[in-house]
Amino acid sequence: MKLLVIAGPPSAGKTALTKQIVKNFQSQLRIAYLKIDVVKAYEDIELKKEFSILTRKVYSGDLCPDHASVMVLGDVIDWAEENKADLLIVESAGLCLRCSPYLNQGLGVVVLSSISGIHTPEKMGAMVSLADVAVVTKIDLVSQAEREVFIQKISEIHPSGIVMETNALQGTSLHRLYNLIVNSEDITPDQLMLKGSPPIGTCTICVGKKEIGWKNHFGVVKRLDGPIADYLYRGE
Amino acid sequence: MIQEITILPGRDRNGQAEKFDAITMRAGETISIVGPTGSGKTALITDIELLAQGDTSTGRYLLLNGQVPDEEMRYNPTKKPIAMITQNTKCFTDLSTVDFLTIHARARGISDPSIVRRTIDLANTFTGEMIHPEVKVTVLSGGQTRSLLIADAILIGAAPIILLDEIENAGIFKQEVVRLIQSTGKIVLFVTHDPVIALLTKHRIIMSNGSVQKVIAQNELELRAAQNLLELDQRVGDIREKLRAGHMITHVQLA
Incomplete structure (x- = not known):
């Protein structure tokens, strides 16, 4: 089974890109799709309705969605393999930019909109720098010069990454991406690892406790003055 | 080539x-x-x-x-090998004109720093409103944006x-x-x-x-028609510039 992880901020065009990929491969490959989101997602329903592929979604709720994905990915790979999928597509929630959801196998794709700010690629940190491929979307809305400036910014952050441009609604110029997907190696599930360091979701704040102040929490926490505590704070 | x-x-x-x-x-x-x-x-x-x-x-x-x-x-x-000027008259990139052109020159592998100055100078021959090098490209007018992108395509896109x-x-x-x-x-x-x-x-x-x-x-006929039209267009253009500058049109100029 091949694995494709798609990340990127909300409204960058992740789902539009996913649809083009599914449209291109649906006659050749059995595709399974997972959407990870926090409170609401419709992508799984849309994709199932439009292409009749296997879909799942998971809400992370109070848990950090990247943290949730670490746990859920193991299960979803089992699910996809049981259903004899040839290609598993995982679409991340694309919210917090602390982490990246890419694995040491398969293909990691970051989706960036060409109308997002020029400094966005830098701000996105690991989500850009650990991706195998960056796909720049909405290229019909900006000038060629601006697109080249945007791509230059991405290349400066991630010199070894492959950058490509598309109008994801029409699916222009995606042959190169399709080739990369087809030529990506099948995964070996028991050797899957995250590429970047995972989030820390072990403290009471990370799991959704809303109270303010030290006495209500324990875990890895930070004082107003000073660095992150190098011990586990256990409350008062 | x-x-x-x-x-x-x-x-x-x-x-x-x-x-x-x-x-x-x-x-x-x-x-x-x-x-x-x-x-x-x-x-x-x-x-x-x-x-x-x-x-x-x-x-x-x-x-x-x-x-x-x-x-x-x-x-x-x-x-x-291609430079395209689209109909876009708006830039989203939050950079000054100088920074924008500098990064684009880098993207195109041009190391001569004078290219930025020359591009702005060329753009300013296409537009009635001067583009200041330090102004952000996001606030340029439609005409300024177009002029800048055309000059950019000619010199930096090259x-x-x-x-x-x-x-x-x-x-x-x-x-x-x-x-x-x-x-x-x-x-x-x-x-x-x-x-x-x-x-x-x-x-x-x-x-x-x-x-x-x-x-x-x-063909020959169309080329001659084009020359006539060009003169007419030039006159319309002159009148347009006068109006834009706040002048009034006299009967003689229209004749």
Whole structure:
């Protein structure tokens, strides 16, 4: 089974890109799709309705969605393999930019909109720098010069990454991406690892406790003055 | 070196194959693309800009010097032989004009720092409102943005193929632009509704319903008509500039 992880901020065009990929491969490959989101997602329903592929979604709720994905990915790979999928597509929630959801196998794709700010690629940190491929979307809305400036910014952050441009609604110029997907190696599930360091979701704040102040929490926490505590704070 | 570019047919809106074998354009030639709004003009030059290989909505293929272009040509901006000026009159990039051009020059592999200054100077010959180097590109007017992007395409893009999408729409000195671009030995395509530009080009591609209907070669009669129209256009242009500057029109000037 091949694995494709798609990340990127909300409204960058992740789902539009996913649809083009599914449209291109649906006659050749059995595709399974997972959407990870926090409170609401419709992508799984849309994709199932439009292409009749296997879909799942998971809400992370109070848990950090990247943290949730670490746990859920193991299960979803089992699910996809049981259903004899040839290609598993995982679409991340694309919210917090602390982490990246890419694995040491398969293909990691970051989706960036060409109308997002020029400094966005830098701000996105690991989500850009650990991706195998960056796909720049909405290229019909900006000038060629601006697109080249945007791509230059991405290349400066991630010199070894492959950058490509598309109008994801029409699916222009995606042959190169399709080739990369087809030529990506099948995964070996028991050797899957995250590429970047995972989030820390072990403290009471990370799991959704809303109270303010030290006495209500324990875990890895930070004082107003000073660095992150190098011990586990256990409350008062 | 790019000597020629060839368009191979795709499909129209109804999925019907286009009725031409191949359109080949050579260095030094100018071509206009005309047709009603929504006829597929912008899609055609977008295919050229992306060096489409059957992977755009039209299904067209592009050849450079008769060959399928390699991936580097398609995807690496420093190798890309095409500069396109779209109808966009708005920049989203939150950078000053100088920074924007500096990064673009870097993207295109140009190390001479004077390119930035020269590009702004050239842009300022196309527009009545001067562009200040330190002003953010996001606040430039439509005409300033267009002028800057055209100057950028000529000097920084410095590509052998230039695509211009309706340059007449932007409140810039189009005669200046056309004259400058036509003298460069490049392959230049104009998407246009402007009769002067359409008649001044060597070939005219007629579009409708998403496909190329025919290609017309310039003839003597049309060229003479173009000269007459050019004089008329020049007069209209002079009057436009007077009005923009707040002057009044006298009877003599209109005669």
